[in-house]
Amino acid sequence: MSSSSIDNVQPSTSAQNNTSDELEPGACPDSILDPTDSFEEFASEMSSSLQSRHIALTTKSSTISEIQCEINKDFKESSEIKSTKSSEDLQNKNDSMSESGSSSNLIDQNNEELDSDKEDYLHSPELINKEKHVFILSSAGKPIYSRYGNEDKLAGLCGVIQALVSVVEDQNHDILRSITTKDCKTVFLVKGPLILVAISKSNESETQLVLQLTYAFNQIVSVLTLTQLNRIFEQRRNYDLRRLLSGAERLIDNLLIFMEKDPAFLLGAVRCLPLPEKSRESITNAITSTCNKIRDLVFAILIAGNQLITLVRMKKYTLHPSDIHLLFNLVRSTESFKSAESWTPICLPKFDASGFLHGHVSYIAEDCQACLILLTVQRDAFFPLSQAKHTIAEKLRRSNCLGAINDALNRNEDLPTTNPLRHIGILEIRHFMYKCKSTAQLFTSDPVSIDRPQDNRTRPKEGGDIVEKKIEKLSDIDYVSNYRKFCSQIHCTSTPAKLIFRSNSDNTILAWVTNGFELYVTFDALMEKDQAIKAVDRLLRWIKKEEQRIFIMNAPTF
Amino acid sequence: MKVIEAKIVVLGSQGVGKTSLVVRYIGKMFSKHISPTIGASFFTCNISVDDARVKLQVWDTAGQERFRSMAPMYYRNANAALLVFDISSLNSFQAIKGWVKELQSNVPEPMVMSVVGNKCDLESSRAVPHAEAAQYAASIGAQYCETSALHDQGIEQVFVTTAAALLRLAGAGTNLRSYDSADEDRLLSGAPTEETPTHTGRIELPAWSIDNIAHGEPRNTCC
Numbered sequence: 001m002s003s004s005s006i007d008n009v010q011p012s013t014s015a016q017n018n019t020s021d022e023l024e025p026g027a028c029p030d031s032i033l034d035p036t037d038s039f040e041e042f043a044s045e046m047s048s049s050l051q052s053r054h055i056a057l058t059t060k061s062s063t064i065s066e067i068q069c070e071i072n073k074d075f076k077e078s079s080e081i082k083s084t085k086s087s088e089d090l091q092n093k094n095d096s097m098s099e100s101g102s103s104s105n106l107i108d109q110n111n112e113e114l115d116s117d118k119e120d121y122l123h124s125p126e127l128i129n130k131e132k133h134v135f136i137l138s139s140a141g142k143p144i145y146s147r148y149g150n151e152d153k154l155a156g157l158c159g160v161i162q163a164l165v166s167v168v169e170d171q172n173h174d175i176l177r178s179i180t181t182k183d184c185k186t187v188f189l190v191k192g193p194l195i196l197v198a199i200s201k202s203n204e205s206e207t208q209l210v211l212q213l214t215y216a217f218n219q220i221v222s223v224l225t226l227t228q229l230n231r232i233f234e235q236r237r238n239y240d241l242r243r244l245l246s247g248a249e250r251l252i253d254n255l256l257i258f259m260e261k262d263p264a265f266l267l268g269a270v271r272c273l274p275l276p277e278k279s280r281e282s283i284t285n286a287i288t289s290t291c292n293k294i295r296d297l298v299f300a301i302l303i304a305g306n307q308l309i310t311l312v313r314m315k316k317y318t319l320h321p322s323d324i325h326l327l328f329n330l331v332r333s334t335e336s337f338k339s340a341e342s343w344t345p346i347c348l349p350k351f352d353a354s355g356f357l358h359g360h361v362s363y364i365a366e367d368c369q370a371c372l373i374l375l376t377v378q379r380d381a382f383f384p385l386s387q388a389k390h391t392i393a394e395k396l397r398r399s400n401c402l403g404a405i406n407d408a409l410n411r412n413e414d415l416p417t418t419n420p421l422r423h424i425g426i427l428e429i430r431h432f433m434y435k436c437k438s439t440a441q442l443f444t445s446d447p448v449s450i451d452r453p454q455d456n457r458t459r460p461k462e463g464g465d466i467v468e469k470k471i472e473k474l475s476d477i478d479y480v481s482n483y484r485k486f487c488s489q490i491h492c493t494s495t496p497a498k499l500i501f502r503s504n505s506d507n508t509i510l511a512w513v514t515n516g517f518e519l520y521v522t523f524d525a526l527m528e529k530d531q532a533i534k535a536v537d538r539l540l541r542w543i544k545k546e547e548q549r550i551f552i553m554n555a556p557t558f
Numbered sequence: 559m560k561v562i563e564a565k566i567v568v569l570g571s572q573g574v575g576k577t578s579l580v581v582r583y584i585g586k587m588f589s590k591h592i593s594p595t596i597g598a599s600f601f602t603c604n605i606s607v608d609d610a611r612v613k614l615q616v617w618d619t620a621g622q623e624r625f626r627s628m629a630p631m632y633y634r635n636a637n638a639a640l641l642v643f644d645i646s647s648l649n650s651f652q653a654i655k656g657w658v659k660e661l662q663s664n665v666p667e668p669m670v671m672s673v674v675g676n677k678c679d680l681e682s683s684r685a686v687p688h689a690e691a692a693q694y695a696a697s698i699g700a701q702y703c704e705t706s707a708l709h710d711q712g713i714e715q716v717f718v719t720t721a722a723a724l725l726r727l728a729g730a731g732t733n734l735r736s737y738d739s740a741d742e743d744r745l746l747s748g749a750p751t752e753e754t755p756t757h758t759g760r761i762e763l764p765a766w767s768i769d770n771i772a773h774g775e776p777r778n779t780c781c
Contacts, residue, residue, distance in 0.1 A: 224624065244624045247572060247594035335593040339581055340618070344597030345628065359597075379631060382600065 024516030025543035026436030026443070030555035032311045033270060033440040034318040034350070063317070063352035067377050071296055121153045130464045132200040134216060134256055137161060138233065139193050144241045145216075145252055148464060151242070161197055165190060178206050189213040192226065193233035203481065205488035208266065212259050215322065218349040219255050222326050223248045226353035254333040255326075262306070263480045266487055267435045267518060269442035270321045273307035274417035277548040279404035284310045284556050286395035290388050292558045296378035297385070298357060300558075304370035305409050306332060308552065315557045320350035321440045331371050337361050341389070343382045346375065360385035364393050368402040369409065417549060421445050424542045426535050430507065431479040432521040434543055436551060443543065443550045446476040483520045486511035490518065501529055510536065560610040562728045563735040565617070566720065567633045569657045570642035571650040572621030575676040578707035579642060580618045583717055588707055595620040598632055605721040612721040633661060637727065637734055638670035638720050643691075645675040645704065646683040651691065658698055668730075670723040671700035674716055678704040 121127070126149040135154070136145035141162030143151035151158075165188060168176040179186040187209040189196045196213040204212075221229060224244060232239050259265040275283075287300050287310065298317060302309040306328045311319065326348065331337060345356035360374040360382060372392065374385045396402050407415065416423045421430075433444040489497045490513045500511040508527040512519045521539070523532055547553065568576045577595050582588050584601050601616040617632040619625065633639065641657055643650040654673060661669065673695040675686060688704065695702035701719055705712035728734040 244622075246624075247596075247620075247622045248624075250593070330596070333593070334596055335589075335591065336577060336595050336599065339577075339585060339592075340599035340601050342595070342597055342599045345625075386600065 024436065024438075024514065025434070025540060025547045026441055026551040026553075027438045027516055028551075028553045028555075031439040032313060032318060032552060032555045033324070034320045035438055035440040036320065062354045064355040064357065064377050067296075067298060067314070067317075071377070121149070122157065124149070126150075131202050132198060132204075132256075132260075132464065134213070134252075135161065135197045135199075136216065136220070136252075137195050137197075138237075138239070138241060139166075139190070139195055140233075140237050142238065142240060144194070144245065145249060147253065147256060161188075161195060164188075165195055185209065187213065189217070191217045192230055194220070194229075202260075203484055205484070207488055207491065208484060211265070212256070215255060215259060215265070215325070216252055218322060219252050219326060219329070220245065220248075221349040221353050222330075222347045223251065225347045225355055226349070227355065251329060251333050255329045258325075258329055258332070261477050261480070263433050263444060263483065264306075264321070264442055265325060266480065266484065267433070267442055268321050269435045269440045270324050271307045271442045271444070272550065272552050273304055273309050273405070273408050274415065274443075274546075274549050275309065275404055275408055277553075279401050280310060280552070282399045283396060283401050283405075284312060284554075286392050286399065286401070287312045288556055288558060290391045290395065291374070294376075294381070294384055294388060294558075296376045296381055297374060297558060298377060299373070299375040301327065301373045301375070302364070302370055303328060303331060303373070304368075304405055309370060309405065310552065310556070312556045312558060317351070318555075319348070323348040323350045327373060331361070331373070337371065338363055341386055348375075358382075360389060362386075362389055364389075364396060365402060368396075368405055370402075370405050416546060420542070420546075424539065426538055428523050428527060428531065428535050429539065430522045430524065431476065432519065432539060433480070433483065434520075434539075435518040437515070437517055439551065441551045444476070446479075479522055482507075482509065482522065483511070486520060501532065503527065508532065512536070560725075561613065562610070562724060563613045563615070564637040564724045564728075565615045565635060566638040566640065567617045567619060567636040568640045568642060569619055569629065569633070569654075569661075570621055570640075570674075571644070571647070571653045572623075574621065574642050574644040574647070574650045575707050576621060576640075576642050577618055579640075579674070579676060579705060579713055579716075580616055582707045582710055583713045584616070588710070594622060597625060597628065603717075605717055607718065607722045607725055610725050612724055614717075614721070629660070630664060633665060635667070636665065636669065637667075638672070638724055640672050640674055640716065640720070641700070642674045642676050643686065644677045644680075645686050645691075646677055646680045648685045651675075651686045655694070662698075668727060670720055670727060671698060672716055672720050673698075673700050673702045675702070675704040676707060678711065679706040679708050 127133075130148055132147070134145070134147040135143070135158065137143050137158040139162070141155075141159050143154050143158045145151065146154055165176050168174050175190070176188050178188065184199060184201050185204075185206060186197065186199045187206055189210055191214070194217060196217055198209045198213055200209055224232075232241070232244070262271075264271050283302065287302070291297050291300055291312065298314045299319060300312045301319075301324070302311075308324065311324075313319070327346070330346070336342070341360065341362040344359045344361055346359045347353065347356050351357075357375040357377060358379050358381065360372075360376075362372055364370045364372055372389055374388065376385065396405075408417075411418045413419070421427075421432075429445070431445050433442065435442045486500055486502075486509060489500060490511055496513075497511075498513055500509070502509055503523075503525060505525060507525050508523040510519075510521045510523065510532055519536065519540075521532075521536060523535070543550065568580060570576050572594065577592055577599065578588060580599075580601055581592070584603050595618060597620055599618045601618065603614050603616065605612045605614060617636070619629060619632050639657075639661055641654045643654050645651075658671070661671070673691060675688070675691050691704075692702045701723070703712050703716045703719070705716060707713065724734065
């Protein structure tokens with residue numbers, strides 16, 4: 001379809017020299033985020049053998065109990081307050097799951113009735129012609145989640161998937177990873193008691209699909225905790241997990257949509273809301289000064305429009321971008337947070353998959369759609385946190401930070417970050433995205449336009465169909481999907497590319513990775529290499545100049 | 559003026575309209591596209607009955623099964639419970655009976671209970687006869703109301719009769735916090751202040767004694 005040339009050579013002189021003697025844009029010595037790349041994890045996922053897979057999911061110390069111990073120790077020293085309870089209690093009651101038998105039987109009966117038209121169902125318009133299917137089932141083959149259609153009617157398909165996975169495991173002592181046909185990739189991921197499958201006709205690589213499945217798994221863990229998930233299936237291999245996930249399907253639905261659109265997932269980075277350095281500083285100060293005496297508070301996170309405003313953390317602990325993505329997804333998918341203060345159990349799988357943190361979630365003010373999440377290990381801390389929230393909101397209003405947040409959210413035209421390409425004045429660049437690796441933060445030339453998520457799951461769900469569309473003007477989402485194959489070449493484990501410059505009849509794309517950053521730029525089709533390098537050079541200098549505004553450059557603690 | 563403070567917990571199966579009910583009463587609005595509650599939401603409201611005032615802390619809980627184990631955190635030390643079911647779903651009515659048993663065995667203090675049949679606009683698909691629900695409510699000493707959050711019917715009444723019952727309960731000398739409004743200036747020091755809070759919330763919040771905050775200790779629960 002195009003003429004293409006790949007350069008695996010080092011980038012030519014000018015850009016290299018200008019950035020090598022200083023820190024790359026956005027880098028700072030201390031990071032609030034754990035910059036471990038998800039690609040490294042993917043590599044370990046792929047190299048895992050059958051045995052190690054089972055061990056990996058069970059032996060991990062609990063960060064939450066570590067924090068609780070720490071606090072308990074302090075409490076005992078001052079002998080003031082009664083000891084905190086392990087978050088495990090929360091799940092005690094689920095030991096009494098024996099009552100659950102009846103409803104799963106019901107479903108089995110349904111399936112028998114439907115057996116005759118099952119074949120037809122697989123060809124129904126709810127299911128055919130979708131770009132990507134995601135199925136989640138238990139290792140016993142019971143359907144748990146289907147992105148489209150009705151899981152009940154997919155019991156037959158789930159049986160086939162389960163059979164494929166277990167035949168390879170039992171007879172060949174091997175792991176089924178993927179099946180590739182002419183126009184379709186099927187990727188399998190077995191995680192604990194669950195089997196996750198993606199069937200995709202998009203241009204996403206196998207790695208990217210596995211990452212998406214891992215996210216879907218983490219979303220389930222975030223709702224139930226890994227401890228509970230494992231225990232349920234240890235007790236009853238045949239358990240119908242949909243009972244416990246009811247109401248959470250929409251989280252998985254929204255997450256899957258979110259992942260296809262937002263490059264933050266592709267790059268394993270977090271997008272920050274661009275704010276004047278002063279405003280961000282006073283927001284952070286308002287939070288630290290209010291919360292520094294609340295000892296059980298682990299993280300205080302302020303987010304707006306899927307972007308991070310600030311994150312204050314307990315010393316020693318950082319958050320992984322994928323945990324923050326799950327928080328973004330939770331807030332974005334839950335309208336009811338807007339009506340009142342909520343007190344919510346949240347499990348952050350990378351932080352501690354074994355237990356719940358307790359979250360005080362609330363929007364900061366009627367006239368400012370920033371959402372404050374206060375995460376603690378103490379299950380009865382609602383009232384002190386509720387009061388802290390009101391104090392913080394009051395401080396932000398008085399220091400005029402709410403206005404600054406609103407300006408950034410509404411993309412006020414006066415801000416340089418609202419339309420960076422026009423502000424820099426590089427006309428040849430159509431779109432770019434930049435990730436600072438050491439802080440796992442991301443900046444793109446356009447905001448990602450994500451439609452309002454659906455609150456209620458309606459079936460059969462619409463959308464997701466493969467459509468032939470005439471491309472007139474690319475949307476940000478199209479740019480991002482164009483970057484996918486560059487991204488996978490750069491992160492390819494066997495022969496990673498450092499610099500790719502490729503042009504076709506539509507555009508020219510440059511992808512460049514160094515120790516400090518990843519940069520993806522789309523130019524006009526007839527872009528020369530040296531011109532491109534010059535433009536990239538200017539772009540990097542602009543990012544460096546605006547870095548205080550674009551990125552969170554410090555790592556505050558309580 | 560007499561003022562009492564009470565904690566009220568809203569319980570019931572998923573999708574029966576607990577949040578719609580509370581939001582209709584407190585926020586005076588209704589949304590068809592409300593998302594499921596995660597964990598629990600906290601509201602406060604004041605209700606005037608005769609010449610007394612009831613300050614309610616409302617805990618609107620999530621109905622999904624996975625949050626069931628968190629419920630004790632919310633009903634502990636509650637003074638009143640709204641047990642909400644959907645009149646078009648017999649299962650949701652049966653679930654109320656489970657909640658009542660759980661409350662009876664886990665909350666030692668006297669409690670005002672109200673059984674609420676929501677969605678009474680769905681009369682055509684009614685699955686729980688009015689008489690049966692009323693009879694059950696009477697058997698546990700609770701009042702019974704039918705409401706529609708959609709049409710704003712009967713909700714005011716649920717809250718007002720609950721508040722009146724709480725006043726009677728306070729008069730009978732229970733652990734309900736009550737004071738005359740002459741005290742109120744002093745007690746208002748519990749409102750949010752600029753001062754740095756401590757980790758317990760005890761000092762700034764005299765209105766919420768530590769005993770009124772749900773604790774994490776497990777009790778012997780019924781299921």
